[in-house]
Amino acid sequence: MSMKIEVRQIQKKYRKKAVLKQASFAAESGMCVGILGSNGSGKSTLLSVLAGVQRPDGGEFLLDGTDLFQKRRQQAELIGYIPQGTPLLEELTAWDNLRLWYDKETLKRELSDGALAMLGIDDFIKIRVSKLSGGMKKRLAIGCAVAHSPRILLLDEPSAALDLVCKERLAAYFRRYKAEGGILILATHDTQELDLCDRWYILRDGFLVPYEYDGNVSRLADQLSR
Secondary structure, rough: OOOOEEEEEEEEEEOOEEEEEEEEEEEEEOOOEEEOOOOOHHHHHHHHHHHHOOOOOEEEEEEEEEEHHHHHHHOOOOOOOEOOOOOOOOEEEEHHHOOOOOOOOHHHHHHHHOHHOOOOOHOOOEEHHHHOOHHHHHHHHHHHHHHOOEEEEEEEEEOOOHHHHHHHHHHHHHHHHOOOOEEEEOOOOHHHHHHOOOOOEEEEOOOEEEOOOOOOOOHHHHHHOO
């Protein structure tokens, strides 16, 4: 089922500092939106607001005309959120972390022929999280976040510091997620992830400015440095 989201004039202040002033964009089923910006520009704040982790000071997050900020349960059901950190229980195995989100039969099925299989999680399913690499933890965190089959995924620099193999696994999963009608919103600087996007925005001075990425990294770097 197709859907359309509209983010309208999101505002967020920390004390007297306005991090988000009027951040707005739109997306439809099967699209990936890239949110670009320098460090400290507010990308993580925007995603956490859309995920329901923080409350906005103003604005709307519309899904087919319904404001998800006013429908907290629906917002939680529709959205999967992967922050920069990996919110996992380090003392438990990958399997035990997943069991907090999946029933046993669904977990086995997903590991055999589902999202978890595509993410390659079965390769380290019995290993304690504290012993996993950064890329393994990131894939596991995504696996946990998609347990409820969210229609919108918010990802904060998901490929940061990952090796090429991990990046390709994530890219393949993101392509499939888009093909199945999901909406991806990525805060990213990674060129491989930029190529996945259908629209790009630069977050600057609290506003989202449309940007047309053409593969020219130097031009993009110049825009981000302004």
